[in-house]
Amino acid sequence: MNKMFQFLGSIWDLSKVEIPAQVIERTKLALLDYLGVTLAGYKAHKDKINNLINSFGKKDGEIYPVGISTPININNAVFLNGLNSHVLDFDDGTNAGIIHLGSPIFSVLLALAQKYSIEGRKLLEAAVIGYETSFTMARSIQPTHKLRGYHATGTCGLLGIAVSSAHALDFSQVQLKNAFSTASVSATGTLKVLDDKSELKPYNVAKTSLLGLIAVQMAIAGFETPDDSFSGISGFLSQMYGTDQVEFVPTLLDGSYAVEKAYIKPYAACRYTHPSIDIAKELRLKGVLKPEQIEKVVIRTYSLAVKNHDHTDIKGVASGRMSIPYNFAVSYLSGETGLNAFTPIYLENRDILELASKVIVLEDDNMTSAFPQKTYATVEMYCSDGSILRGKSELPKGEPENPMSRSEVIEKFVSLAEYSGKTTEEANKIVSTVFDIEKDIVTMLQLLK
Numbered sequence: 001m002n003k004m005f006q007f008l009g010s011i012w013d014l015s016k017v018e019i020p021a022q023v024i025e026r027t028k029l030a031l032l033d034y035l036g037v038t039l040a041g042y043k044a045h046k047d048k049i050n051n052l053i054n055s056f057g058k059k060d061g062e063i064y065p066v067g068i069s070t071p072i073n074i075n076n077a078v079f080l081n082g083l084n085s086h087v088l089d090f091d092d093g094t095n096a097g098i099i100h101l102g103s104p105i106f107s108v109l110l111a112l113a114q115k116y117s118i119e120g121r122k123l124l125e126a127a128v129i130g131y132e133t134s135f136t137m138a139r140s141i142q143p144t145h146k147l148r149g150y151h152a153t154g155t156c157g158l159l160g161i162a163v164s165s166a167h168a169l170d171f172s173q174v175q176l177k178n179a180f181s182t183a184s185v186s187a188t189g190t191l192k193v194l195d196d197k198s199e200l201k202p203y204n205v206a207k208t209s210l211l212g213l214i215a216v217q218m219a220i221a222g223f224e225t226p227d228d229s230f231s232g233i234s235g236f237l238s239q240m241y242g243t244d245q246v247e248f249v250p251t252l253l254d255g256s257y258a259v260e261k262a263y264i265k266p267y268a269a270c271r272y273t274h275p276s277i278d279i280a281k282e283l284r285l286k287g288v289l290k291p292e293q294i295e296k297v298v299i300r301t302y303s304l305a306v307k308n309h310d311h312t313d314i315k316g317v318a319s320g321r322m323s324i325p326y327n328f329a330v331s332y333l334s335g336e337t338g339l340n341a342f343t344p345i346y347l348e349n350r351d352i353l354e355l356a357s358k359v360i361v362l363e364d365d366n367m368t369s370a371f372p373q374k375t376y377a378t379v380e381m382y383c384s385d386g387s388i389l390r391g392k393s394e395l396p397k398g399e400p401e402n403p404m405s406r407s408e409v410i411e412k413f414v415s416l417a418e419y420s421g422k423t424t425e426e427a428n429k430i431v432s433t434v435f436d437i438e439k440d441i442v443t444m445l446q447l448l449k
Contacts, residue, residue: 003230003237007137007248008163008180014251015129015167023257027124029409030092030131032434033264034106035066035448036416037091040339041084041202042067043420049080063111067420069449074111075210081107082209086153086202088339089270089321090416092262095399096372097138097156098146098304100205101262104157105130105164107209108216114445118168120437128259130164132251135258140248141241143304146191148242154189154204155240161212171219181225182215184236194308194322197315256400263398264409267337269320272305273327274398275377279391280331288333289383291354298380299324300364302371310361314353317342325359326352328379339419375399 042049042065053059053072061072065080072080085091085103093100109123109130118126138145138156145152162183166176189208193200218225230236230244237244253261267277276299305324312325320326320342329352330341346352367376374394381389395402404412410431417427426447433444 002228004228036413038066038085039420040416041087078209082206086205090268099138099152120441126164126168130160131258133163134160151189154208155187158183165216178225179219181229184229186211274396275393276328277331278393279379295382297359301377302367303363325356329355
């Protein structure tokens with residue numbers, strides 16, 4: 001059987017089903033969260049982004065990237081949206097799929113909405129279907145995919161872009177097949193971007209956003225594509241999973257949409273660090289010890305959270321965001337868990353770095369077995385007086401089972417928007433337009449410039 005049509009058929013069928021009202025409302029929260037992290041992401045590395053824009057050459061165009069007041073061509077715009085949406089590692093995702101869902105999808109949809117005057121309801125529906133596509137594939141091939149060195153946000157995310165864009169633009173089945181097939185043969189994204197001082201993790205989202213848009217453009221242009229880009233040694237599945245014999249999980253896995261399964265991050269760091277941050281905050285409430293009063297800290301967690309996240313040599317902002325030892329130390333000693341935690345005042349703080357150097361991260365077999373249903377971490381803090389302080393986290397804040405409330409998501413957005421340079425009044429106007437996007441998407445897009 002054609003493996004690509006098998007997968008795509010289930011997505012196509014789902015796209016014809018009326019999406020429940022609560023799922024649409026949850027998608028508005030996802031969009032709001034995306035806008036906040038993208039606005040702040042641009043501000044956080046504005047000089048580099050402006051250098052990049054200057055390298056594009058002539059600045060004429062019709063599309064405004066999120067947070068940028070100069071219109072540029074659509075391909076460059078979606079690239080910048082993708083880059084800015086992931087630079088803070090503050091965007092949504094799922095542990096089960098080990099993937100950031102919203103950043104690549106919204107990065108393209110918002111640009112298409114400007115170019116093709118897509119209505120707000122249509123954009124939300126397209127995002128829901130895109131989330132489902134990316135998650136269903138990621139859930140089907142993870143964790144093998146990650147262990148092969150791939151970044152699912154850059155690979156499976158590309159498939160989500162193709163399907164969500166096809167839905168937003170009312171593609172025929174032939175156009176959908178061509179966009180999806182082009183996306184499949186374009187998929188790439190290596191976890192090598194995590195090494196050393198690398199700042200390239202958001203590049204995977206930027207590149208994927210651009211490649212997804214190009215796949216859509218190729219379909220619009222009428223290019224024919226392979227009938228089954230999934231099968232065979234050179235197909236998507238063998239390349240990403242090692243074999244094309246993949247059993248796809250069903251759409252609406254466990255009875256809920258993928259967007260409902262996504263976490264929204266309360267902390268500006270890699271999701272693997274969040275259980276330890278939760279514990280650090282709890283221990284902090286009992287009183288804060290000085291680093292010299294602590295002999296060592298042992299953190300146990302599941303296997304995927306250990307590799308690339310157990311380093312104590314903090315080489316910069318990106319390195320800090322990915323480090324469990326650093327995030328535990330900065331959270332425990334300072335209480336900082338947001339953007340400030342990755343400024344020089346903390347990254348270069350002697351006490352924080354001393355405590356981070358005493359943190360040991362170990363795999364726990366039982367926690368590995370429980371993943372992804374549970375994302376455990378435990379902490380044992382061995383003190384110089386012989387006492388041991390302990391803590392445990394099973395479901396970090398932001399998971400669907402332990403969600404951020406609507407007001408907390410709004411508060412996060414407003415904080416990020418203000419950081420980006422928006423006034424409180426402007427931020428609140430954006431909030432209002434997002435929740436009323438079905439009636440007026442144009443005003444929302446104008447407010448994002």
